[in-house]
Amino acid sequence: xxxxxxxxxxxxxxxxxxxxxxxxxxxxxxxxxxxxxxxxxxxxxxxxxxxxxxxxxxxxxxxxxxxxxxxxxxxxxxxxxxxxxxxxxxxxxxxxxxxxxxxxxxxxxxxxxxxxxxxxxxxxxxxxxxxxxxxxxxxxxxxxxxxxxxxxxxxxxxxxxxxxxxxxxxxxxxxxxxxxxxxxxxxxxxxxxxxxxxxxxxxxxxxxxxxxxxxxxxxxxxxxxxxxxxxxxxxxxxxxxxxxxxxxxxxxxxxxxxxxxxxxxxxxxxxxxxxxxxxxxxxxxxxxxxxxxxxxxxxxxxxxxxxxxxxxxxxxxxxxxxxxxxxxxxxxxxxxxxxxxxxxxxxxxxxxxxxxxxxxxxxxxxxxxxxxxxxxxxxxxxxxxxxxxxxxxxxxxxxxxxxxxxxxxxxxxxxxxxxxxxxxxxxxxxxxxxxxxxxxxxxxxxxxxxxxxxxxxxxxxxxxxxxxxxxxxxxxxxxxxxxxxxxxxxxxxxxxxxxxxxxxxxxxxxxxxxxxxxxxxxxxxxxxxxxxxxxxxxxxxxxxxxxxxxxxxxxxxxxxxxxxxxxxxxxxxxxx
Numbered sequence: 001x002x003x004x005x006x007x008x009x010x011x012x013x014x015x016x017x018x019x020x021x022x023x024x025x026x027x028x029x030x031x032x033x034x035x036x037x038x039x040x041x042x043x044x045x046x047x048x049x050x051x052x053x054x055x056x057x058x059x060x061x062x063x064x065x066x067x068x069x070x071x072x073x074x075x076x077x078x079x080x081x082x083x084x085x086x087x088x089x090x091x092x093x094x095x096x097x098x099x100x101x102x103x104x105x106x107x108x109x110x111x112x113x114x115x116x117x118x119x120x121x122x123x124x125x126x127x128x129x130x131x132x133x134x135x136x137x138x139x140x141x142x143x144x145x146x147x148x149x150x151x152x153x154x155x156x157x158x159x160x161x162x163x164x165x166x167x168x169x170x171x172x173x174x175x176x177x178x179x180x181x182x183x184x185x186x187x188x189x190x191x192x193x194x195x196x197x198x199x200x201x202x203x204x205x206x207x208x209x210x211x212x213x214x215x216x217x218x219x220x221x222x223x224x225x226x227x228x229x230x231x232x233x234x235x236x237x238x239x240x241x242x243x244x245x246x247x248x249x250x251x252x253x254x255x256x257x258x259x260x261x262x263x264x265x266x267x268x269x270x271x272x273x274x275x276x277x278x279x280x281x282x283x284x285x286x287x288x289x290x291x292x293x294x295x296x297x298x299x300x301x302x303x304x305x306x307x308x309x310x311x312x313x314x315x316x317x318x319x320x321x322x323x324x325x326x327x328x329x330x331x332x333x334x335x336x337x338x339x340x341x342x343x344x345x346x347x348x349x350x351x352x353x354x355x356x357x358x359x360x361x362x363x364x365x366x367x368x369x370x371x372x373x374x375x376x377x378x379x380x381x382x383x384x385x386x387x388x389x390x391x392x393x394x395x396x397x398x399x400x401x402x403x404x405x406x407x408x409x410x411x412x413x414x415x416x417x418x419x420x421x422x423x424x425x426x427x428x429x430x431x432x433x434x435x436x437x438x439x440x441x442x443x444x445x446x447x448x449x450x451x452x453x454x455x456x457x458x459x460x461x462x463x464x465x466x467x468x469x470x471x472x473x474x475x476x477x478x479x480x481x482x483x484x485x486x487x488x489x490x491x492x493x494x495x496x497x498x499x500x501x502x503x504x505x506x507x508x509x510x511x512x513x514x515x516x517x518x519x520x521x522x523x524x525x526x527x528x529x530x531x532x533x534x535x536x537x538x539x540x541x542x543x544x545x546x547x548x549x550x551x552x553x554x555x556x557x558x559x560x561x562x563x564x565x566x567x568x569x570x571x572x573x574x575x576x
Contacts, residue, residue, distance in 0.1 A: 008053040009065040009080050012088060013124050015045035020117035026110030035113050039099055042117060046092050050085060057082050060502020064130075073194035078128040082499035083343070087127050087266075087273050090347050093481065094265035094354045095120055097474030098258040101358050104467035108256075112152055119145035119262065126270045132180050132231075133190045135274055136173065139238060143169045146267060150255040161254035164556060165247040168237060171563060172244065176234025182227035186220060196281035199224050225574030228284055232291075233567045238271035241294065241328060242301045243562035245321045246554055249305075252317030257361020260313060264320040265354035269346050272327060276339070288332045290573035292415070295329025296423030298322065303430035307437070307537055308546035312360050312370040315438060316353070319396065322427055323349045329420055330411045336507045340496050341410040348395070348403035348485055355392035355478045359385045360438070362471070372437060373543065376444035386442045388475045393435040395482045397530065398428055398523050400515065403485035409519050410493065413512050425526070432530020437537050489514050 019042035026034035053063050062081040071077065080088075099116065102108040122145060125138035143166070151162035184190060187198040202220045237244035248268065252260045279288070302322025309315040327349065330342040363382050364370040379386040395402035408428065415421040485492055490512070498506060513519060536542045554562065 005056065005063045006065040008049040009063050009078050009128065011045045011049040012053075012080060012084075013078060013121070013128055015042045015049070016117045016120035016124060018042070018045070020114050020121060023110055023113035023117060026113065035110065038113065038117065039096075042120070043092065043096060046088065050089060050092075053080050053085060057085050057499055058503060060504050072130065073189045073191040076134055077130045077191070078125075079130050080128060082502070083273060083276060084127045086343060086347070086496065086499055087270070088124065090269075090350050091120070091123060091127075091266045093477060094350050095262060097354060097358060097478050098261045098265070100470040100474040101258040101261070101362070102256075103470050107153075108258075112149070115145045115148045115152075116262075119149060119267070123266060123270050126274050129274070130192055130277075131190050132183065132192055132195065132278070136176055136180065139173065139176070139234075139271075142238075142267065142270070143173075146251075146263065149259045149262075150251050152256055152259070153254070155254070157250075158254035161247075161250040164559070165251055167556065168244075168247045168559060168563065171560065172234045172237030174234075175230045175237075175567060179227040179230030179232075179234065182223060182230070186223055186227070192278060192281050199282060222575060224282070225284060225286065226571065228278070228282065228287060229570040229574035230567070231278065232275065232287060233563075233570050235271045235275050236294075236566070237563065238268065239275075239324060239328075240268045240321050241324055242298050242321065243566040245298075245302075246559035246562065248321060249314050249317035252320070252357075253311055253314045257313070257357055257365065260316070260361060261354040261357040264316070264357060265350045268320065268324065269327075269350060272324075272331065272342070272346065276331065276342075284574070286573050286576045287570070288334055290570065291332030292329050292418060292420050293332075295325045295327070295332055296420035297325070298328060299325030299427035300423045300430075301325075303427045303434065305549075306434050307430055307533075308549040310371050310373055310546070310550070312364055312372050312375075312438060312441070313357070314370075315372065315434060316356055316360060319431065319434065320353055322431065323353065323396070325427065326408070326411050326424060329418075329424060330414050333414050333418060335414070336497070337410075337510055338414040340493060340500065341407075341414040343496055343500070344410050344485075344489075344493060345407040348407035348482075351403055351478050351481045351485070352392040352395040355388060355475060355482065356396070358471075358475060358478075359389040359392065363389075363441075372441055375441040377442075379442040382442075384472055384475075388479050389442065390439070391479045391482055393439055395486070397432040397435050398526055400520060400523055401483070401486040403482045405519075405523055406486050406489035406514055408523075409489075409514055410512065412519070412522070413510075425522075428526040429529040429533060432527045433533035433537060434530075436531055436534035440538070 019038040022038035022041060023035055056063055062079050064077055064079045066072070067076045067078070069075070102112070119142060122138050122142035126135065126142065129135045129138055147162045147166055150165060151158045180190070183195055186202070187195045189195050189198060199220065233244065240248035251263060255263065299322050302318050302325060306315050306318035306322060309318060327342050327345050330338050330345060363378050363385055364375070367375055367378065369375060391402065395404040398405045398408050411424065412421065415424065493512070501507060537546065
């Protein structure tokens, strides 16, 4: 053991747990003596751990801690590598901004912050886990924490959304556990590296006779494919990938908006990091090709549902589904460019989508409605939030010099020769249309009803200018991140590759025309098409069509049927 290498791993993992425990003291003491110190302990500890781990990771090393001194495959090991490092830093930025956004509201008490930090604790467990069974444990802790945060307002809608999430996630984890059981029967191990090595050595061997009687497969490759399909279905449910996605829009609609920022910013991204850890060790081309096509379908499906919404948060929720399609397609295509494009877009989406939830959530909470057809003229009351929203909306729409544009350029580089890329182009047009439609709430003239509501409500529940300044600071940091990823994408992409591979194994330089005439033309056509489509969506006929589409909502039974259909599709791909 090397204590110097183990300490950053322990602090990265346990800093949010310590913060959660400290937050509970807020039940007995004023917030300044518990909640704020808890946040500072988490933030300071996590940043120090990343700083301490950076030198080793830049040279391609992974920092590992084995619980109880028992190394793999007998013990439980936690690891911090370049992928974990990047994901943790992104998580810190998003979670800090979400936490700062809660400071102005009295309704967020000690129990809220306890479960907030427990969610971060479980997120770090997902990111650091090298053991497939413990990955299940971390997912369950994350689900329970998320359910409580979603239902924190205790309204009927929030409780129903939490129950829906509970039922869907429970079914998905059954898929996951069956897959884990199959892998354990095949390999006799739960450690990912050990599973990968034993599958490779057994790949041409016939499955033991006792196992043949349990499943209709005769070879290790087929059995492993079956297991991976089940595990993938469980993970894709947590990542809100269609047809496993139906819990997310309702959860966003019902949850407090800082929770929505955390959900979309990183809770649905962490499962993709877990999937990355699995498939970087266990190769399965049939499933990877299926994920590329599923990514394209996800992008189109999500944006089609988003365009017809009248609830601003539900519109953003469906766009979280749609944007995950870009990430999934790039991840499925694989290779250096595909995986780096997926991670680049994970960071970009975490930034601009959390910024969207924090801005839209704040202004719609103040105005008392989220109906995008009724709200107008909010820029007069929220000039700062208007600018922050426009940066985020322009970014997700693919406007040059912002994160969404460069993220899509990188995904385009990875997928340009794949037919599924056409679906991503179509999704880009729909995305631009949706955010032209949503941007209308800041322009025009506010109604007398909304004027009265805004003028009669205090700016902050706690009446604190400091709380408002803290929230603005979080938005500024995220906005700066969106701009930086658009202005210096080459530098950021270089550091992503450096952290993923280390200096010694750094891939050759990849030529990417970030601002070539072709990429600018694509962006112009996408945004122009989006403007025309938005005019249609805001017309009387478009509103009537959207109303009919919203009436075709999927209930719980429909959600479960979609999950089974998705599972059968993945099983089919695994057995090809």
